Amino acid sequence: MVNRINSESSESAPLVVVGSVAFDNVITPHGSKDGILGGAASYCSFAASYFTEPRMVGVIGNDFGDEYLSRLKNRGIDLEGLQRDDTGPTFFWKGKYHENFNRRDTLDIQLNVFENFRPDLPDNYLDSKFVLLGNIHPSLQMHVLDQLHGDSFVVADTIDLWIETERNALLELIKRVSLFVINDSEAEELTGESNIILAGTKLRTMGPQSVIIKKGEHGAMLFHEEGNFALPAYPVTELRDPTGAGDSFAGALIGRLASRNRMDFHAIKEAILYGTCTASLTVEAFGCDRLESAGCAAIEDRVTELKKFISLD
Numbered sequence: 001m002v003n004r005i006n007s008e009s010s011e012s013a014p015l016v017v018v019g020s021v022a023f024d025n026v027i028t029p030h031g032s033k034d035g036i037l038g039g040a041a042s043y044c045s046f047a048a049s050y051f052t053e054p055r056m057v058g059v060i061g062n063d064f065g066d067e068y069l070s071r072l073k074n075r076g077i078d079l080e081g082l083q084r085d086d087t088g089p090t091f092f093w094k095g096k097y098h099e100n101f102n103r104r105d106t107l108d109i110q111l112n113v114f115e116n117f118r119p120d121l122p123d124n125y126l127d128s129k130f131v132l133l134g135n136i137h138p139s140l141q142m143h144v145l146d147q148l149h150g151d152s153f154v155v156a157d158t159i160d161l162w163i164e165t166e167r168n169a170l171l172e173l174i175k176r177v178s179l180f181v182i183n184d185s186e187a188e189e190l191t192g193e194s195n196i197i198l199a200g201t202k203l204r205t206m207g208p209q210s211v212i213i214k215k216g217e218h219g220a221m222l223f224h225e226e227g228n229f230a231l232p233a234y235p236v237t238e239l240r241d242p243t244g245a246g247d248s249f250a251g252a253l254i255g256r257l258a259s260r261n262r263m264d265f266h267a268i269k270e271a272i273l274y275g276t277c278t279a280s281l282t283v284e285a286f287g288c289d290r291l292e293s294a295g296c297a298a299i300e301d302r303v304t305e306l307k308k309f310i311s312l313d
Helices: 040-048 066-074 112-116 138-147 160-165 167-174 184-191 196-205 245-260 265-282 289-293 296-310
Strands: 015-018 022-028 031-038 054-060 082-084 091-097 104-110 130-133 153-157 179-183 210-214 220-224 227-231
Touching: 015 040, 015 138, 015 245, 022 104, 031 040, 040 054, 040 066, 040 245, 040 265, 040 289, 054 112, 091 112, 130 138, 130 245, 138 167, 153 245, 160 167, 160 184, 179 184, 179 245, 184 196, 184 210, 196 210, 196 220, 210 245, 220 265, 227 265, 245 265, 265 289, 265 296
Parallel strands: 015 054, 015 130, 022 091, 054 082, 130 153, 153 179, 179 210
Antiparallel strands: 022 031, 091 104, 210 220, 220 227
């Protein structure tokens, strides 16, 4: 049985996670590691699995062995939507982080089977009340939304590539999104506003019900119709690999919301707290390793500690 964080609710709702599955080679100032299980869907699903059962949608190639599938299954992740394409290898990315992790260079990227990926949902995924769209092409994100039945709470992430090359498609997508997650530099690029308050306010006028702007080591800020909310990052002292931190944040956030079957202002604020603390674990080791093995208690301990940091009592 998979251990999950108690939501004090028996109303957990289905969650679909859509994104890339990859093998990464990562170089940081602290070392390097090859053949890491990565991709947005992997990080998001591992993070969400601490709160609910994620339904994972992605594609893997002929090099994705049973040991990787077992790692996902052991966290209680539903893999019916994970497609296998034996015509080639899994998506591959190689990157290098510079000193202080303030810049990252992509050294190699090979789409492989991901190039022809089309996220067709299994029939029993179509009624999912919560949906997380990882930072894949906006047309693929839209394809997922077109398949869903009912009124789902949709969280969508993006990257600067789509802002630069698929702006119009991205703008159409975010009109249909409940919560849009973006980092501060991407928010500036999309809105033309360097001030985070102005950027967040402008993003909400573009269609999404709510917006979260991530500020990396400086935390995150929520823009919601009922008000704004800011939370600092958990103070990590052993930064090893920031890859997947944003995906882990989003996965834990929507996983927490799905476990409580709530999406109101207070619930989103609390979910940001859990997302922040879960993401802080990811960066302490290469790839998914620390996130995968940390356990519920580690997340709860950090939530308790971060609450103390921000309390005036």
